[in-house]
Amino acid sequence: MTDASLAASPHTSPANASANANSVHMTDAARARLRRRYAADRRFRRVGLAAVLFGVSALGFLLFTILSNGFTAFRQTELRLDIVFSRDIIATDGKTDSRAIRAADWARLVRESLQAKFPDARDRRGSRLVEALVSPGAQGQLMDMVLADPSLIGQTRTVWVLAASDIDMIVKGHADRGVAEEARRVNDRQLAWMDALQKDGALRLAFNTRFLTGADSRYPELVGIWGGILGSLYTLAITLALAFPLGVMAAIYLEEFAPKNRFTDLIEVNINNLAAVPSIVFGLLGLAVFLNAFGMPRSAPLVGGCVLALMSLPIIIIAARAALRAVPPSIREAALGLGASRLQMVLHHVLPLAMPGILTGTILSMAHALGETAPLLMIGMVAFIVDIPSGPLDAATVLPVQIFMWADSPERGFVEKTSAAILVLLIFLLGMNAVAIWLRKRFERRW
Amino acid sequence: MTTNPATEPAPASARRAKLTASGVDVFYGPKHAIKKVSIDIAEREVVAFIGPSGCGKSTFLRCLNRMNDTIAACRVTGDIRLDRDDIYAPDVDVVQLRARVGMVFQKPNPFPKSIYDNVAYGPRIHGLAGSKSELDGIVEHALKGAALWKEVADRLDSPGTGLSGGQQQRLCIARAIAVSPEVILMDEPCSALDPIATAHVEELIDELRARYTIVIVTHNMQQAARVSQRTAFFHLGELVEENDTSVIFTNPRDERTQGYITGRYG
Numbered sequence: 001m002t003d004a005s006l007a008a009s010p011h012t013s014p015a016n017a018s019a020n021a022n023s024v025h026m027t028d029a030a031r032a033r034l035r036r037r038y039a040a041d042r043r044f045r046r047v048g049l050a051a052v053l054f055g056v057s058a059l060g061f062l063l064f065t066i067l068s069n070g071f072t073a074f075r076q077t078e079l080r081l082d083i084v085f086s087r088d089i090i091a092t093d094g095k096t097d098s099r100a101i102r103a104a105d106w107a108r109l110v111r112e113s114l115q116a117k118f119p120d121a122r123d124r125r126g127s128r129l130v131e132a133l134v135s136p137g138a139q140g141q142l143m144d145m146v147l148a149d150p151s152l153i154g155q156t157r158t159v160w161v162l163a164a165s166d167i168d169m170i171v172k173g174h175a176d177r178g179v180a181e182e183a184r185r186v187n188d189r190q191l192a193w194m195d196a197l198q199k200d201g202a203l204r205l206a207f208n209t210r211f212l213t214g215a216d217s218r219y220p221e222l223v224g225i226w227g228g229i230l231g232s233l234y235t236l237a238i239t240l241a242l243a244f245p246l247g248v249m250a251a252i253y254l255e256e257f258a259p260k261n262r263f264t265d266l267i268e269v270n271i272n273n274l275a276a277v278p279s280i281v282f283g284l285l286g287l288a289v290f291l292n293a294f295g296m297p298r299s300a301p302l303v304g305g306c307v308l309a310l311m312s313l314p315i316i317i318i319a320a321r322a323a324l325r326a327v328p329p330s331i332r333e334a335a336l337g338l339g340a341s342r343l344q345m346v347l348h349h350v351l352p353l354a355m356p357g358i359l360t361g362t363i364l365s366m367a368h369a370l371g372e373t374a375p376l377l378m379i380g381m382v383a384f385i386v387d388i389p390s391g392p393l394d395a396a397t398v399l400p401v402q403i404f405m406w407a408d409s410p411e412r413g414f415v416e417k418t419s420a421a422i423l424v425l426l427i428f429l430l431g432m433n434a435v436a437i438w439l440r441k442r443f444e445r446r447w
Numbered sequence: 448m449t450t451n452p453a454t455e456p457a458p459a460s461a462r463r464a465k466l467t468a469s470g471v472d473v474f475y476g477p478k479h480a481i482k483k484v485s486i487d488i489a490e491r492e493v494v495a496f497i498g499p500s501g502c503g504k505s506t507f508l509r510c511l512n513r514m515n516d517t518i519a520a521c522r523v524t525g526d527i528r529l530d531r532d533d534i535y536a537p538d539v540d541v542v543q544l545r546a547r548v549g550m551v552f553q554k555p556n557p558f559p560k561s562i563y564d565n566v567a568y569g570p571r572i573h574g575l576a577g578s579k580s581e582l583d584g585i586v587e588h589a590l591k592g593a594a595l596w597k598e599v600a601d602r603l604d605s606p607g608t609g610l611s612g613g614q615q616q617r618l619c620i621a622r623a624i625a626v627s628p629e630v631i632l633m634d635e636p637c638s639a640l641d642p643i644a645t646a647h648v649e650e651l652i653d654e655l656r657a658r659y660t661i662v663i664v665t666h667n668m669q670q671a672a673r674v675s676q677r678t679a680f681f682h683l684g685e686l687v688e689e690n691d692t693s694v695i696f697t698n699p700r701d702e703r704t705q706g707y708i709t710g711r712y713g
C-alpha cells in the first residue's frame with residue numbers, strides 16, 4: 001500500500017476529520033443504532049443474570065429447608081434410667097438361656113423401672129402413660145445387653161435408653177407444648193415426668209448412630225438409612241455391571257462398525273426414543289419380564305438393577321456415541337494409515353480418547369438411576385423391610401423409595417428423618433458427580 | 448534446468464514401476480470424482496500431484512492405500528497394482544497393504560502418547576520387534592530417518608503433541624517409516640507448517656527418496672518443483688498431464704497445465 005492509498009482510506013487518518021464526518025458510521029442515526037445495540041446487549045445480560053440468581057436462590061431455599069428440617073435427625077433424645085434387671089421378670093422359670101431371655105416380658109421390665117422412678121405412675125392409666133415416654137426400642141436394647149452378659153440378671157444398672165418419638169419432638173422443639181392438652185400427643189402428666197427427668201440431667205440429645213447403621217422401622221426414633229444405602233449400592237452395582245459394558249459395546253459397534261443404512265437409522269431413532277420413555281414404563285416391563293416371566297425374586301436389588309440398567313442403557317449409549325464421535329477423525333486416519341485394524345484403531349486410540357466422555361455420561365446416568373423411584377415401586381422394592389440386605393438377592397429398598405415411604409408416614413418424627421435421608425441421598429449424588437469430574441480430569445488428554 | 452539441482456534420475460520408463468494405476472474411476476455417491484486416471488509411479492522417486500482445489504488429487508492418493516475404504520459412499524473402479532498385484536483384489540488384506548504403503552496426512556496427527564509410543568506403535572501392532580531393545584533400535588532408526596532424533600533423543604517420553612508443528616509432522620513421517628513401508632503417500636504434508644518447518648520436511652523428503660517411493664500431493668508448485676522428479680497435473684478429476692517435473696514446469700503440453708503453473712487459475 002502506498003502513502004496515497006493510506007490517506008484515501010476513510011478510517012485511518014485523524015488528519016482527514018472532514019472525511020470521517022462523511023462516513024456512514026459517524027452519522028447521528030448510526031450512533032443511535034449503536035446505542036440501541038449496546039442497550040439490547042445490556043438487557044440480555046441482565047435477564048441472564050436474573051435467571052441465574054433465581055435458580056441459585058431456589059436451590060438455596062431447597063437446601064436450607066432440607067438442612068433445617070433434617071439436621072436434628074442426626075441426634076436423638078435419650079433418657080437415663082436405673083434399670084432393675086429383675087430375675088422375676090427375665091428368668092421366670094429360673095432359666096437364663098437365650099431363649100428364655102428372648103421370651104421375657106421386657107416391656108414390664110422397662111415399665112417397672114420407670115415406676116420405680118415415678119411412684120405416681122402406678123395406676124393403670126399412669127403405667128401406660130409412663131411407658132409411652134420410652135421408645136419400644138429400649139426393650140431390644142436391654143435384651144441385647146443381657147444376651148451379651150447374662151450376669152446382669154438380678155443387678156441394677158444405669159442405662160441411657162431411647163426416648164419415644166413424641167418426647168423427642170418436644171425436646172427438639174418440633175412439637176409445641178403450649179397448645180391445649182387434648183391437641184397434644186404428650187399430656188400434662190407425661191410433660192411433668194419429662195421435666196423431672198430434665199431437671200435430674202437424665203435427658204440428653206445424643207448422636208444418632210442408629211440412623212446411619214439401621215434399617216427401616218415403624219417407629220421414627222428407630223429408623224436407619226443403612227438398609228436403604230446398601231440396597232441402593234447393590235442395585236447400582238448391578239445396573240453398572242450390566243449397562244456400562246453393554247452400552248459401551250453397543251455404542252462402539254453403532255459408531256465404528258455398523259453400516260449406515262435404513263436399519264441402523266431405525267435403531268438410532270429407537271435408542272433416542274427409549275431415552276425419553278417414562279421410567280415407570282421400564283418398571284412395568286421389569287414386572288412383566290423379570291418377575292412374572294423369569295420368576296426372579298420380588299423386591300430384590302438384582303431385579304431393581306436389571307430394570308435400572310434397561311433405563312440407563314439408552315442414555316449411556318447416546319453419551320458414549322457422542323464421546324466417540326468427538327474423537328478427531330485425524331486420529332482414526334493415523335491409526336488406519338499405519339495398518340491398524342479397525343478393532344485396534346478403536347481399542348488403542350479412539351476408546352481411550354473417548355473414555356472421559358463415556359465415564360462422565362455413565363456416572364451421570366448412574367446418578368439418575370440412584371434417584372429413581374417409580375420403576376422400583378413396580379417391582380416391589382417399596383416393601384417395609386426392617387432387615388439390612390446381605391446381598392443383591394435379599395429383599396431391600398433403596399434410598400429414594402425409603403424417602404418416599406417416610407414422607408408418606410403420618411408421624412411427626414418422620415419429617416426430620418425424611419429430610420435427613422434426602423441429605424444422605426444428596427451427599428451420594430454430589431460424591432458421584434465429584435467422581436465424574438475427577439475421572440474426566442484424570443483421563444482427559446489433549447490432541 | 449534450474450528447478451531441480453539434485454542429481455537427475457533416470458527417465459521413469461527406464462525404472463521399474465512400483466505402482467501402476469490404469470483406468471481408475473472414483474465415485475462419491477453420484478459424484479464422479481476421478482475420471483479414468485492411469486499413471487505409473489516408478490520405484491524410488493518422488494511423484495508430485497498438483498492441481499487446483501477439489502481436482503481429486505487427494506482422493507486419488509487415498510486410493511493408493513485404500514484409505515477411501517473408510518468412506519462408505521466412496522466407490523473405486525479400475526485397476527491399481529502394487530508390484531503387479533491388484534490392491535483391490537478381494538483377497539487383499541488392507542492391513543498388510545497399509546503397512547506396505549504408509550501415509551502422512553495434511554495436518555500433523557500424532558497420537559496423544561509419548562514420542563516413543565508414537566513411533567513404536569506401528570512396529571508393535573505388526574510385531575516387527577522381537578524384544579524391547581530391538582524396538583528401541585527401530586524407534587531410533589526411524590527418528591533418525593525423519594531427521595528428528597537429535598531434537599527429541601533426550602525426551603522420548605514426553606508427549607508427541609507437545610512438539611512444534613514441523614516436529615510433529617516429522618514425527619508422523621518417523622511413525623510411517625518405522626513400519627518399513629515401500630511407498631509413502633504424503634497428502635499436503637507442509638500445508639500446516641511455516642516456511643522453516645517446510646524446508647526441513649522438504650529436505651527430508653529428498654533424503655527419503657533413496658529408500659522409498661514417495662507420492663506427494665501439494666498445492667505449492669515451488670514445492671513440487673523442488674522435491675519431485677515426476678509431476679502429475681490433475682484438473683476436474685482428470686489426469687491432464689504427467690511428465691518429468693522439469694518438463695511440466697518448463698514445457699507443458701496441455702494448455703490447462705500451462706494455465707495452472709503460470710497462475711491463471713487454481
